[in-house]
Amino acid sequence: MKPLILLTGEDEFDPKSHNPFFLIKRSYGNAVAGAGGTAIMALDPRLYQEYADMADGLLLTGGVDIHPGRYRDIFMDFDPNSGQPAPYVNSVTRDSMDILLCQAFVKAGKPIFGIGRGMQVINVVFGGTLYQDIPTVMQIEHPQGVNHKINLTEGTALYNLLGSSSIVNSFHHQAVKDLGSGLKVAAIAEDGIVEALEHESLPIFGVQWHPETFGTDDEEVRIRHAGIIEPPIEVDPVEMERQAQATMIKKAIPGVATDADSVLPSGNPVFDHFMQLVNKGGRNHE
Amino acid sequence: MNKPVILIMWGSCLDTKFSAHSMMLTKAYSAAITAAGGIPILPLVESQVEDYVAMADGLLLPGAMGFVPRPELARTLALERYSRQAHFETELYQAFRKTGKPILGICAGCQKINCEENGTLHLDFRKMFGREHHQGVTHSVEALPGSWIADLWGTSFFINSYHGFKIAKIGDGLRITAYSEEGIPEVIEHKELPIFGTQFHPERMRGDFPNPPEGPNSEPLFQMFLQACKS
Amino acid sequence: MKKPIIVMMWGSCLDSTFTNHAMMLSKSYAAAITAAGGIPVMPLVQEQIPELLALGDGLLLPGGMSFVPRAELSQVLKAERFSRQSHFESELYQAFRKAGKPVLGICAGCQKINCEEGGNLVLDFRHEKGIEHHLGSTHGAVCSGNSKMRRFFGEKTRVNSYHGYRLNKIGSGLRVTMRSDDGVPEAVEHETLPIIATQWHPERARGDFPNPPEGPSSESLFSWFMEACRNSNLG
Numbered sequence: 079m080k081p082l083i084l085l086t087g088e089d090e091f092d093p094k095s096h097n098p099f100f101l102i103k104r105s106y107g108n109a110v111a112g113a114g115g116t117a118i119m120a121l122d123p124r125l126y127q128e129y130a131d132m133a134d135g136l137l138l139t140g141g142v143d144i145h146p147g148r149y150r151d152i153f154m155d156f157d158p159n160s161g162q163p164a165p166y167v168n169s170v171t172r173d174s175m176d177i178l179l180c181q182a183f184v185k186a187g188k189p190i191f192g193i194g195r196g197m198q199v200i201n202v203v204f205g206g207t208l209y210q211d212i213p214t215v216m217q218i219e220h221p222q223g224v225n226h227k228i229n230l231t232e233g234t235a236l237y238n239l240l241g242s243s244s245i246v247n248s249f250h251h252q253a254v255k256d257l258g259s260g261l262k263v264a265a266i267a268e269d270g271i272v273e274a275l276e277h278e279s280l281p282i283f284g285v286q287w288h289p290e291t292f293g294t295d296d297e298e299v300r301i302r303h304a305g306i307i308e309p310p311i312e313v314d315p316v317e318m319e320r321q322a323q324a325t326m327i328k329k330a331i332p333g334v335a336t337d338a339d340s341v342l343p344s345g346n347p348v349f350d351h352f353m354q355l356v357n358k359g360g361r362n363h364e
Numbered sequence: 365m366n367k368p369v370i371l372i373m374w375g376s377c378l379d380t381k382f383s384a385h386s387m388m389l390t391k392a393y394s395a396a397i398t399a400a401g402g403i404p405i406l407p408l409v410e411s412q413v414e415d416y417v418a419m420a421d422g423l424l425l426p427g428a429m430g431f432v433p434r435p436e437l438a439r440t441l442a443l444e445r446y447s448r449q450a451h452f453e454t455e456l457y458q459a460f461r462k463t464g465k466p467i468l469g470i471c472a473g474c475q476k477i478n479c480e481e482n483g484t485l486h487l488d489f490r491k492m493f494g495r496e497h498h499q500g501v502t503h504s505v506e507a508l509p510g511s512w513i514a515d516l517w518g519t520s521f522f523i524n525s526y527h528g529f530k531i532a533k534i535g536d537g538l539r540i541t542a543y544s545e546e547g548i549p550e551v552i553e554h555k556e557l558p559i560f561g562t563q564f565h566p567e568r569m570r571g572d573f574p575n576p577p578e579g580p581n582s583e584p585l586f587q588m589f590l591q592a593c594k595s
Numbered sequence: 596m597k598k599p600i601i602v603m604m605w606g607s608c609l610d611s612t613f614t615n616h617a618m619m620l621s622k623s624y625a626a627a628i629t630a631a632g633g634i635p636v637m638p639l640v641q642e643q644i645p646e647l648l649a650l651g652d653g654l655l656l657p658g659g660m661s662f663v664p665r666a667e668l669s670q671v672l673k674a675e676r677f678s679r680q681s682h683f684e685s686e687l688y689q690a691f692r693k694a695g696k697p698v699l700g701i702c703a704g705c706q707k708i709n710c711e712e713g714g715n716l717v718l719d720f721r722h723e724k725g726i727e728h729h730l731g732s733t734h735g736a737v738c739s740g741n742s743k744m745r746r747f748f749g750e751k752t753r754v755n756s757y758h759g760y761r762l763n764k765i766g767s768g769l770r771v772t773m774r775s776d777d778g779v780p781e782a783v784e785h786e787t788l789p790i791i792a793t794q795w796h797p798e799r800a801r802g803d804f805p806n807p808p809e810g811p812s813s814e815s816l817f818s819w820f821m822e823a824c825r826n827s828n829l830g
Contacts, residue, residue: 098391111411116415117409119405121406124810140381170732300382320488324485
C-alpha cells in the first residue's frame with residue numbers, strides 16, 4: 079500500500095451560514111498523489127497523536143500568519159483606525175493544529191514537508207522567528223504573485239534536486255528571521271529572503287514558494303478568477319444553485335467525462351523528494 | 365484500543381487567497397465523530413478511492429456545503445464543482461458499499477444514497493405541501509417501531525430541518541423508517557447492509573448549542589455508527 | 596438536586612436593527628455554565644441588583660465583549676461602556692462579595708476583581724517582555740503550591756491567551772496562583788472568600804473546539820465553581 083500522507087488545511091468561518099469549516103486547495107492532494115502518496119487531511123487538532131501514529135508523513139500547507147506569541151514576539155505596530163487593512167491575518171485554531179501535528183511528527187521522526195506558511199511553522203517549532211511583514215518591517219519589495227529567481231545552497235538536498243538556481247512563484251508577505259535550531263537555509267532569493275530550509279539530520283524541509291501549482295492550471299485559474307468582476311446578469315443564482323445541487327446528488331454515470339483532473343500531475347521534483355524521504359522510512363536524507 | 369477511522373466526504377469551494385478549486389468540511393461533522401470516539405479524515409484525490417476504502421472503517425456523506433469568497437465567482441464554482449464532486453462521491457459510496465462497511469448519509473448525503481440505489485428526488489417540494497423545511501426549522505417526526513432510529517430515540521421526536529429536496533421514489537433495498545407530519549421521508553435504512561440516512565442534521569443535535577434544543581441528543585446515534593464501524 | 600443559578604455580567608453593544616444601546620454575552624460563557632450543571636442568567640437593570648443577589652448563587656464576570664453593526668459606531672460605545680457598564684459591574688461584584696457568594700472572573704473580569712480589591716494594571720505590557728499575549732495564542736503556565744489552580748491543573752499546564760493588559764499591584768486579600776512561563780500573572784484566588792479569577796479563558800478550554808486543543812480541559816474549574824455556588828445559599 080502507498081504511504082499515507084497527512085495534510086493540514088485552512089481554518090475558515092462563513093458568516094452566512096454561521097459555520098466554522100476546514101478548507102484545502104485541490105492541488106495539494108493531487109500533487110501528493112501524483113508523487114505516490116495517499117493524501118488525507120486532518121480534521122481535529124485534539125487527535126494529533128492518533129494522526130501521527132497513523133500517517134507516514136506530514137504536509138503542512140500554506141495559509142494565514144502565525145500568531146507572534148508563538149515565536150515570542152509581539153504584533154507589529156498597526157493603527158486599526160487608520161482605515162488600512164491590517165498587515166497580518168491569523169487563525170488561533172489553525173496555529174494549534176499545525177504546531178501540535180508538527181511537534182508530534184518531529185517526535186516520531188517522520189518526514190515533514192512545509193509549504194509557505196508550513197515552512198514558517200517548521201521554523202517556529204524549532205525555535206525560530208519571523209519577520210511579520212516584508213515591506214513594512216524589512217523595507218524590501220519582495221515579488222508578489224510573480225515569479226522570481228532563487229539561489230540554492232550547495233550541499234543541501236534541494237540543491238541536488240533543483241540545481242544552483244531556479245525560478246519560483248511568490249505569494250507570501252512574511253519571512254524567516256532567526257532560523258530555528260537544527261535548521262539550515264537551503265535557498266535564498268536575490269533580495270536575501272529565505273526561500274527554503276532543511277533540517278540538518280531529521281527528514282524535514284520547507285519551501286516558501288508554492289510548488290503544488292506547478293504542472294496544473296492553478297495559475298491560469300487564479301488569474302482568470304481575479305478578472306471576474308460581475309456575474310453575468312442572465313443567470314438566476316438561486317436557480318443555478320438548485321440545479322447544481324441536483325446534479326451533485328444525482329447518481330453519477332460511469333464513463334461520462336467530467337471536468338475533473340483525469341491525469342494527476344507527476345514529475346514535480348519537490349513532491350518527489352518528499353515522497354522519497356517518506357519511502358526511506360524517515361532515515362537521514364543527506 | 366484502536367479508534368475507528370471515519371472518512372468524511374467534502375464539499376466544493378474556492379479558497380480565499382488564490383480562488384483555487386478547493387474542498388471543505390464544516391467542522392460540526394468532524395467534531396461529532398471525534399466526540400463519539402472516532403478519527404475523522406478527509407479524502408482528497410479521486411484516483412485513490414481504493415486506498416481510502418482500505419484504510420477507513422466507515423464513511424460519512426455530509427450535507428451540501430459550499431463557500432465562495434467572492435460572490436462573482438459563484439457561477440464558475442457551480443459549473444465546475446458538481447460533476448466532479450458527484451463522481452467522487454459516487455465512487456466512494458460504491459466502493460464502501462461493496463466492502464459492506466457502514467455508511468451514514470446526512471441530508472444531501474442521505475439523498476445521494478437514495479439516488480445511488482436508483483431512487484429519485486422531488487427537487488422543490490414546498491409547493492407540493494406548502495410547508496417550509498428549508499433553512500433551519502424544527503419539526504416533529506414519527507418513526508417506525510423496531511427501526512434503528514426508533515431504537516435510539518423512540519417513535520416520536522423533534523428534529524431540525526434544512527432541506528429543499530425530498531426523497532420521491534425510495535431506492536432499491538432501502539426503506540423509509542421515519543416521516544414528518546405531512547409525510548416527508550426523514551430517515552432511511554438499507555434492509556441488509558449497514559447503510560443509514562437522515563434527512564435532518566444529527567451533527568447539530570449535540571454539543572454546546574444543540575439544534576433543536578428540545579430535541580434528543582445525537583451522541584447515541586454517532587456512537588451506534590462508530591460501534592458498527594468497529595466490528 | 597437544584598441547579599445553581601449563575602448571574603453573568605454582560606458587555607455593552609449596539610443592536611443591528613435600531614443601533615440602540617444593548618447588552619451582549621458571548622455564548623461560550625453560558626455554554627460552559629450549562630455544561631457544568633448551572634443555570635446562566637443575565638441581569639438587565641442596575642436598580643434590581645439586590646433582587647439578583649437574592650436570586651443568584653454565584654457571579655461570573657466575563658472578558659471584554661462588544662459588538663457594533665457598523666465600525667463607525669464603535670466610538671459611541673466607548674463612553675457608554677466605561678461608565679454605565681463599569682458601575683453596574685462594580686455594584687454586582689460588591690454585592691456578591693459582601694454576601695460571601697462565589698465569584699468567577701475571566702480575563703477582563705479578573706482584572707476588574709483585582710482593581711475592585713485595590714490593585715492595578717499595566718495597560719500595554721507587550722513591550723515589557725516582548726511576548727504577545729493578545730489575540731489568541733497559547734502558552735505554558737505554572738501553578739503555585741497549595742492553590743485551587745494547582746488542584747485543578749497540576750503544577751505545569753498550558754492555557755490560551757487573549758489579553759493586552761496584565762495585573763500589576765495585586766488587590767488586597769488576593770494571591771497570584773498561576774503565572775505564565777514569562778512571569779505574567781494568569782490567575783488569582785482570594786485568601787478567604789470563594790473568589791477566583793483567571794487571565795485566560797477557561798470557557799474556551801472545553802467543548803468541541805477546545806483552546807488549547809491539547810488541553811487541559813477546564814471542567815475541574817467549572818465543577819468547583821458549581822459546587823461552591825450550590826453551597827452558597829445554604830446557611
